[in-house]
Amino acid sequence: MNPWYLLYCKRSEQQRAEQHLKRQGVDCYYPQVSVEKIRRGKRSSILEPLFPNYVFASFDPEKISFTTIRSTRGVVDFVRTGALPTRVPFELITNLMSVEDSDEQRLALSDLFKPGDDIEIITGQFEGAEAIYKESDGELRSILLINLISRQVEVSTENKVLRKK
Incomplete structure (x- = not known):
């Protein structure tokens, strides 16, 4: 093979x-x-x-x-x-x-998460971080608003690394 x-x-x-x-x-x-x-x-x-x-x-x-x-x-x-x-x-x-x-x-x-949902990232470099779900783009990635250093930063990550809080 x-x-x-x-x-x-x-x-x-x-x-x-x-x-x-x-x-x-x-x-x-x-x-x-x-x-x-x-x-x-x-x-x-x-x-x-x-x-x-x-x-x-x-x-x-x-x-x-x-x-x-x-x-x-x-x-x-x-x-x-x-x-x-x-x-x-x-x-x-x-x-x-x-x-x-x-x-x-x-x-x-399908949209498992709705805009505004509180979520927790369960794997990857942001593991354990809490975030607010923003939207899903066409590449099965999720745009998140993460509170890092007192400001919101947009991060792209895969849906499979997220779970609802």
């Missing part, structure tokens, strides 16, 4: 990158999720990228070079740790595939 890597793509060109990579014989995974939005006054369900600007790719580095992948239309570069492209655990890919479009995932993307 070939290792999985994470590619950073040009803005809004994940689908193009995925198409060109597949033509080269690379297995790709571009997770998308159904999100309800209001467009022209009507509620509609649209597909949005789960991770904007990122595509997972699996290939044999002995058959297809890293340079070939990096030179593909829509691809900027590999996500790296130092000089080497970072390998993505196979378990992460299978877990994402299993929940990508399930009811559980749709629930996770």
